[in-house]
Amino acid sequence: MTAPHDLSSLAELLRIMARLRDPDGGCPWDLEQSFETIAPYTIEEAYEVEDAIARKDIAGLKDELGDLLLQVVFHARMAEEAGHFAFPDVAAGIADKMIRRHPHVFGDVDAKHADAVSNNWETIKAAERAAKAEALADQGLSPVLAGVTAGLPALLRAVKLQNRAARVGFDWPDKAPVLEKIREELGELEAEIQAGTSARIEEEFGDFLFVVANLARHLKLDPEAAMRAANRKFERRFSQMEAILKAQGKDLADCDLMTMDVAWNAAKAMEKKT
Known part of the structure; x- marks a missing residue:
């Protein structure tokens, strides 16, 4: 097993991505991609991480985190090719930010409880947002709402x-x-x-x-989490409804709404008993 501090596997992943993006013998599909075309995959992979967590699938979580890491590596590689930044810049940037936002760990700020940490975190983030306020005002945007990413799922963005x-x-x-x-x-x-x-x-x-x-x-409550749970419940009950009808010798495509509704209620009743 690779030691936790061994970064050779990360270096290998970066090498693989560079090879895939190499105009001389790289992968045609990877070479055609851009930030815009890869962004939907990045979002999808983040949701697959959440799904593995919700299913308590630890082995799946490892795989999904790898897929998500690949997205970061992919974006960083494209940025490096364009002369903007490289993966080490991404890692250094988030490392600096974590140190800056945790002065109670890396500095001399006293914050022994979670509430104090949260309050201090928000104070630091507010200062960071304030630094952007003037530019936002020039764009006609509210500094109060600065940094709430437009690409977030709509319900999550509404809450933020x-x-x-x-x-x-x-x-x-x-x-x-x-x-x-x-x-x-x-x-x-x-x-x-x-x-x-x-x-x-x-x-x-x-x-x-x-x-x-x-x-x-x-x-x-997290409305996105609540909606995902409702989706999973619908999938579970719909599958159970279909199984009930099949056990009765009925094909779902041939059933009217009343028949399906009876089976749906039976599925709900069965779920409540478990």
Whole structure:
């Protein structure tokens, strides 16, 4: 087994990527890629890491972390080829940032509890954001919302935007007015559905989801994690429903909604008993 401190495997990975991107005999597919074409794979691999964790698949987690690391190496290689930066610059940058953001470990700041660490972390990040404030103002962007990546999943980004706004007091005091706002937004969505204006329906649906994300904040829930869990539950119950129908000699494609609904409820009941 490779020792934890042995970086030869990382050097080999960097060498492999350089070979794949070599115009003289490299991989045609790898050579055609760009930051833009690889970005979706990077996001997908991050979600596959999360999925392995959710399934408590430790062997799978090792593989998925490798796939995610490959994405970092791929982007760094393309940047090096363009003369921007290389993998060591990426590693040095995050190392410097971790030292800067942990003065209670690498400096003389006293932070013995998790809450103190979190508060100190936010203070340091706020200072970093403040350094970007002037440039953002020139672009017509709010420094308060600076750094909330546009490419994040929409529900996650909504929560992060709301958290930033809450830091300056722009927030409801508790979940009760959020629930009331959800009812209000649902009413507005229903009105637009009845009116049949497609553009307005999409806008009101977005408003509804945005407030639902705010409720998740007040409940201290991760809406993306909750939605992923709901997706997994749907997959599990749908598969069980299909198995029930098959045991009855029925083909899913030939069943009407009422028949499927009976099997769905049976699947739910079976799940509650386990």
